[in-house]
Amino acid sequence: MRNDFLPMPALVEDVIVETPTIRTFVLQLAEPMPFRAGQFVQLFLPGVGEAPFTPSSSPSEPGRIEVTVLAAGRVTAALHELAAGAEVGVRGPFGRGYPLHELEGHEVVVVGGGVGLAPLRSLLYTLFERPGFARRVSIKYGARAPQELCFRSQYADWAARPDVDVTTTIDRPSAGWNGRVGLVTTLLDGVDVDVRDACAVSCGPEIMLKFVARKLVDVGFRAEHVFLSMNRNMSCGMGICGRCNVGSRYLCKDGPDLSYAEVQAVPYALG
Numbered sequence: 001m002r003n004d005f006l007p008m009p010a011l012v013e014d015v016i017v018e019t020p021t022i023r024t025f026v027l028q029l030a031e032p033m034p035f036r037a038g039q040f041v042q043l044f045l046p047g048v049g050e051a052p053f054t055p056s057s058s059p060s061e062p063g064r065i066e067v068t069v070l071a072a073g074r075v076t077a078a079l080h081e082l083a084a085g086a087e088v089g090v091r092g093p094f095g096r097g098y099p100l101h102e103l104e105g106h107e108v109v110v111v112g113g114g115v116g117l118a119p120l121r122s123l124l125y126t127l128f129e130r131p132g133f134a135r136r137v138s139i140k141y142g143a144r145a146p147q148e149l150c151f152r153s154q155y156a157d158w159a160a161r162p163d164v165d166v167t168t169t170i171d172r173p174s175a176g177w178n179g180r181v182g183l184v185t186t187l188l189d190g191v192d193v194d195v196r197d198a199c200a201v202s203c204g205p206e207i208m209l210k211f212v213a214r215k216l217v218d219v220g221f222r223a224e225h226v227f228l229s230m231n232r233n234m235s236c237g238m239g240i241c242g243r244c245n246v247g248s249r250y251l252c253k254d255g256p257d258l259s260y261a262e263v264q265a266v267p268y269a270l271g
């Protein structure tokens with residue numbers, strides 16, 4: 001029987017430098033690990049520790065997953081030191097994954113901030129692989145500065161797909177940047193979808209989620225149609241340690257994505 005506490009060995013096949021602070025690790029797993037977009041894994045570095053990440057690759061490749069990591073502290077800094085050929089451990093997948101059944105047949109607005117586009121990329125691949133599943137996919141993405149836009153080389157390909165559009169913004173003006181300037185919430189002003197029927201999925205820093213969710217509801221989205229990746233600190237990943245609760249829910253089991261309606265039902269869940 002599988003022991004969910006035991007990491008599976010994985011080989012770092014490639015390391016892709018996405019931005020000065022974000023790298024994608026392409027991992028060849030000892031055995032395929034079937035996962036759904038939005039489910040997360042615990043990445044284990046011997047002698048350092050482990051941390052949760054949501055694969056940024058397509059679930060259609062369960063033996064070779066990509067994890068896109070912002071250098072934030074101890075484990076992530078050590079991960080950024082790794083080169084191709086290194087070995088890591090992987091546990092999972094954990095969580096429910098994105099609520100695909102809720103998105104089917106709707107226009108879907110995908111709102112990312114910084115490294116938050118990484119988990120969302122797995123969702124995008126899933127939607128792209130099922131033409132017609134979502135009526136339309138509208139990607140709104142913000143980063144602090146142009147050099148911090150993740151997966152920048154892919155936007156044109158995504159936008160070239162039928163019924164997909166991509167709009168990006170950076171927080172402050174920057175030399176050489178001719179695109180939009182302002183927080184990602186500014187991309188939601190006059191959003192061009194049927195807001196009463198559309199769904200939105202957002203991933204990014206918690207402060208961003210709070211303002212994105214409020215804005216979406218302000219412009220007419222239903223709180224039950226807004227899904228937020230509550231990527232809080234986690235430990236066991238299995239509903240045992242109690243580290244990740246929001247009210248009576250364990251994000252590692254019942255999340256990490258919760259609807260804004262569920263989040264609003266818990267006082268101060270989003271600060």
Ligand SMILES: Cc1cc2nc3c(=O)[nH]c(=O)nc-3n(C[C@H](O)[C@H](O)[C@H](O)COP(=O)(O)OP(=O)(O)OC[C@H]3O[C@@H](n4cnc5c(N)ncnc54)[C@H](O)[C@@H]3O)c2cc1C
Nearest residue numbers: 040051052053054068069070072073074075076231232233
């Ligand atoms: C389900 C889930 C999915 C995630 N997916 C990704 C991903 O795809 N890519 C990615 O880069 N990161 C992701 N994260 C965040 C990532 O797990 C943390 O950045 C990581 O645990 C930090 O570990 P560390 O040892 O490097 O930092 P630490 O030394 O533990 O902490 C460094 C700083 O970051 C803060 N911090 C630690 N964890 C988090 C967190 N979860 N949220 C906010 N602040 C935190 C600490 O409070 C501290 O200030 C995800 C988190 C969760 C829970």
Ligand code: FES
Nearest residue numbers: 235237239242252
């Ligand atoms: S991480 Fe242990 S209960 Fe959720």
